[in-house]
Amino acid sequence: MADIIVPELAESITEGTIAQWLKQPGDTVEKGEFIVELETDKVNVEVISEEAGVVSELLAAEGDTVQVGQVIAVVGAGSGSTASAPAAQSEAKEEVKAPEAPKAAPVAEETGAEQDRTIASPAARKLAREKGINLSEISPVDPMGRVRVQDVSAHGSAKAPAKAASAPAASAPKEDDGRTTREKMSRRRQTIATRLLEVRQSTAMLTTFNEIDMTNVMALRSRKKDQFFDQNDVRLGFMSFFTKAVVAALKKYPYVNSQIDGTDIVKNNFYDIGIAVSTEGGLVVPIVRDADRKNFAEIEGNIGELAKKARDNKLALSDMSGGSFTITNGGVFGSLLSTPILNGTQVGILGMHTIQKRPIAVGNEIEIRPMMYVALSYDHRVIDGKDSVGFLKTVKELLENPEDLLLNS
Template identity: 50%
Template sequence: MSTEIRVPTLGESVTEATVATWFKKPGDTVAVDEMLCELETDKVTVEVPSPVAGTLSDIVAAEGETVGVDALLGNISESGNAGPEETKPRAEETKKTDAEKAPNGGTSGGGETVKVMVPALGESVTEATVATWFKKEGDQVAADEMLCELETDKVSVEVPAPAAGVLGKILKKEGETVEAGGQLAELSAGASAAASPEAKAVETEGAKGEAYTGTAKSGTRTDVEDAPSAKKAMAEANVSRDQVTGSGRDGRIMKDDVAKALQGVSSAPAPASAPRAPVAADDAAREERVKMTRLRQTIARRLKDAQNTAAMLTTYNEVDMTEVMALRNTYKAEFEKKHGVRMGFMSFFTKACCHALKEVPEVNAEIDGTDVVYKNFVHMGIAAGTPQGLVVPVIRDADAMSFAEIEKAIAEKGARARDGKLSMAEMQGGTFTISNGGVYGSLMSSPILNPPQSGILGMHKIQDRPMVIDGEIKIRPMMYLALSYDHRIVDGKGAVTFLVRVKEALEDPRRLLMDL
């Protein structure tokens, strides 16, 4: 039997903590009440004891991760032999517990209540917003049928039904924030919607009541409790609450936020916090106010952080696409027939960038404190526009891949990005990024860095222009290239050299084969 280790109550107004230290590792034997790990909040340090004796089977929340109250930390496999009298009750208890958890499918009997839980959201992601419920209370659902969709600051997560039955009470409405491991709803496994009309009516009444309560709580939060240490700091510095931007959950002000306000540094992006200009009454009636999605908020924050943190400059060049287009036209049919994927321009640019990064490694590096970390590999980020916003899936070890492997990876990740199916792991660890604004008709632009990377290449529209070739004016398909780079570690010479090497490789693709 497995027992869950969960975050205990952290104290009044404290909703989250950081996992500071694990005293045990998976496979270790633990005794009842033996200390397993230590959590840190903004007020106190909390020790988490073992609820049972057994073996620590797995750790869900690693050191450094932020967890909410009652979030899952790990699991313990209980030890010991149950006596004859305990055998039956414990078996029944196990059956009931499994029915309540039912993580990924299967029914445990007609009418039994199964909890619909928030699935794993990915590394370092502790909460999400309920975006859409596809089912309503009382609806019949099949096992693995999609119940709702959650939205994090990086990806969308679909929640399937853990069993077939009837969706009972929805605990988290659309727009509410949920924590990893939290409960979303209850499901009556094996039940029939038509078989219990009275229960369905009762559940519908409950849903109406809860919908009203949820509406009352939506909108601007006025009941957020700031950290006591922050309140004290604001009182001592004679700073009002509206002068401080809270970085805690639901806008809660922390002690560090007060310190930043006193230093004149805002922790929120300036455009987002700037007051609106007065709007005429007749214009206001025709406006529509829509809350930014978590993904859009994250994009806005990261782009502004890149501008505030890096010494960002952009250098430009142009490339004659004649040779690449000729090579592509010659072999594209044969390429697609053999490899099952179309030959695009992105594989050429990816190869050219990998080639140039070997010569100018600082463009493929990142700053860590006072150190420069050089990457002896290329994990290429390919920016992709989606209906939800810009995402950057990463092609790992692109420098070791063939043209066909790169094209297949780009096609697969592009499709997953458009469908909102990318996982966090697929968007982490990039060392350099390519952004193709040309697909939207952009002639020239300055891309913004994707932190902590030190370089990003911007591709643009291919346009026929008159060029002087060997003393003659000829029409050539030209593209402007832009390299934005972090001037803290990349000098102008290195940036220009990188862009020239990319240009040379594209104008004479044979250089890639000969490593020139």
């Protein structure tokens, strides 16, 4: 018999959420086979079984928060079914737990077959037994019909006379009347919300803006994109230009590439640039390592690989830790202007926006040019206005004269 334990995830991560059980009680599991998927603050992690055998017990339900080191399942000796039909799962669960199960109320005993046919999480089934509730009488919220702990608790509360009597006649709007829909925030979304709020509360964040004439970058890209693709098998985008410009500006203004540690300012002598990527689960920021040492093709290749891993939910913790500065591009969604929020302990983040043709004074003439607003949010505790404005002005000048950018890289 072997315990399935929540493994060490990362130095800063102490807990996770059961996202999905890949095996159910009664299922056979091989040594090294995935048994559960955990959702953490940053990535999803699949946990393997260290022993071969049969899953005899699940000690946490999908959606439960679990701690590093916590036992969440038990694998016993023997062989079982590799099928995962709900009825088979329920029967295996009941057989294993039968010696310990308290006597159920008569209604549960009389309808045991119905209970076995009901799809329910292990925790919900256990709670129903303890309360003497027939699972087949519960109306689950889950559209797939799976009964969870909260469904059992709600059913029990509804049957309690005292609680029912004290409920006001006109309470909160019912969700099933179509006026509202309640959705539990994912663990990642909760973490994003908490950390963004912490940044706003713990930093002296300000934002400075500028605009970039994208004419020359767009012309250079148009001339070279086919040759670039033929030589490197990767497309030439705008992000590599911005990454190179940011690195050059960070070298000129090193405090923008730093962080606060207590009463110390730690200036980073490396250039690991975070590239914000939007996924269904929320925003993630994988890192392009040593961007100062990479050419345009290497940067574009890294960004493409990391973005695909992010969308496929395959990012590792190592892909997102240790960045020194972040670039986020709201322009892909059509944003014209925004104020990006600092990422973690970093003191600077560059916001790109959509390219829009606008009338611009060029000498004594008015011309229509493709313009982009850019924003630098920074921690004023470390960076003064002079450095923030100078940093953004450097990025602007390099992008408006991309030949200089190529020479500097």
